Amino acid sequence: MSGLRTLVVGPGRMGQGIALALHGAGWPVALVARSRRPLVAPLVLQPGDWAAAVRAAELVLVATPDAAVPLAAADLASTGAVASNHAVLHLAGPLDRSALSALEPTGAALGSFHPLQTVADPVTAPARLRNAYAGIEGDARALAAAERLAAALGMTAVRIPASAKPLYHAGAVIAANYTVALAGLAEAVARDAGVEPEVAARMYRPLLAGAVANLEALGPVAALTGPIRRGDAATVRAHLAALPPDARAVYVSVGRVALALARTAGLTPAAAERVESALEGGG
Numbered sequence: 001m002s003g004l005r006t007l008v009v010g011p012g013r014m015g016q017g018i019a020l021a022l023h024g025a026g027w028p029v030a031l032v033a034r035s036r037r038p039l040v041a042p043l044v045l046q047p048g049d050w051a052a053a054v055r056a057a058e059l060v061l062v063a064t065p066d067a068a069v070p071l072a073a074a075d076l077a078s079t080g081a082v083a084s085n086h087a088v089l090h091l092a093g094p095l096d097r098s099a100l101s102a103l104e105p106t107g108a109a110l111g112s113f114h115p116l117q118t119v120a121d122p123v124t125a126p127a128r129l130r131n132a133y134a135g136i137e138g139d140a141r142a143l144a145a146a147e148r149l150a151a152a153l154g155m156t157a158v159r160i161p162a163s164a165k166p167l168y169h170a171g172a173v174i175a176a177n178y179t180v181a182l183a184g185l186a187e188a189v190a191r192d193a194g195v196e197p198e199v200a201a202r203m204y205r206p207l208l209a210g211a212v213a214n215l216e217a218l219g220p221v222a223a224l225t226g227p228i229r230r231g232d233a234a235t236v237r238a239h240l241a242a243l244p245p246d247a248r249a250v251y252v253s254v255g256r257v258a259l260a261l262a263r264t265a266g267l268t269p270a271a272a273e274r275v276e277s278a279l280e281g282g283g
Contacts, residue, residue: 003027003152004087004145007046007057009072011039014091014115015063017125018153019043024126025152030057034075040122054081059145061113062090062100069095073102082106087145089113089138093169096162097138111138112165113146115155116172130154135169137162182254183208189247221265228258231271233278240282248282255279 003026008015011031016039019029023042031039032046032053039045046053054060054076064072069090076082084107088100097110104110117132119125133156136146143159150157160168183204190200214223227235236255240248256279263272 004059004148005057006030006059006061006149007032007053008061008063009033009050009076010062010064010068011037011043011045012063012065013122014119014125015061016040016043016122017119017129018061018063018091018115020122021126021129021153022149027152049079050075051079051081054079054086055083058086059149060086060088060108061149062088064090066092066095069099070102073100077102077106082108084108087111087142089136089142089146089149091115093135093172094166096165097142098162109139109141109145111136111142111146113149113157114169114172115153118176126153132156133158135160135165135172137165179208182250185247185250189243192244221261224258224261224265226258228255228275229262229265229267231262231267231275233271233274236275236278237281240278252279252282 003022005028006019006022008019008029008031010033011019015031019031020040020043022029029043030046030053031043032050036045060076060082062069062072062076069092073088076088082088082103086106086108088103088108089111090099091113092099093114096112099112100110112135114135115129115132116134117128119128131154134146134150136143136150136157137160138146147157186204187200190203191197195203211223214225217223227239239251243251259272259275259279262275
């Protein structure tokens with residue numbers, strides 16, 4: 001089956017990354033943007049009027065920042081080139097098909113395709129996207145196009161109800177962005193403990209990699225280790241006494257989540273109550 005002729009609008013890192021991956025999979029891909037910008041080879045920015053590029057496409061991917069999706073949809077509508085034969089998908093995590101409402105009169109199939117992966121460099125995207133997941137929603141024909149897109153990228157498409165997109169995206173932020181934030185907090189705590197900054201920047205990374213490996217192999221309940229999983233309330237109290245107020249608040253908040261996992265994993269009610277008391281005392 002040949003690939004859908006695809007137009008990427010607003011090619012940032014994710015847009016370029018997807019375009020590179022599709023190009024490698026043999027899909028015809030073009031890119032357009034309001035301003036000139038450097039692109040990774042062999043991608044080329046379509047010159048001139050958007051209308052011709054839109055008419056030549058079957059699938060249009062709106063790869064702009066989230067806030068610009070409705071504006072991009074209005075720009076596409078103004079070309080007069082979007083028609084009922086098109087499927088238009090945006091890549092914004094918290095938004096549903098209604099962000100493309102300016103295109104409703106065209107009859108195009110509208111939806112969203114949110115890759116659950118970070119792309120810092122478009123060149124790495126084809127490998128990064130492979131085996132990752134994508135949250136999709138929208139019209140029936142848009143969903144079909146999103147599933148074909150996911151298959152071409154080597155991704156697994158997961159259908160998300162439109163009303164649940166913000167909640168689904170919050171989970172993505174917790175999994176990715178907050179993990180990075182927690183790693184940064186751990187580094188700062190190590191510096192406060194007297195560890196040299198260049199060592200503090202690296203010392204917890206093998207630990208984090210081990211935790212991720214356990215998570216992949218076992219899932220969060222079985223992978224949880226540490227004082228809360230063991231029911232070691234004395235260590236929890238010692239941590240809370242040593243931490244500065246801001247870090248202590250994070251420890252308590254995430255500790256409550258860890259305690260729920262520990263209970264599921266089989267921590268005894270008595271031990272769980274002792275840990276809970278220690279966390280409440282630190283809050």
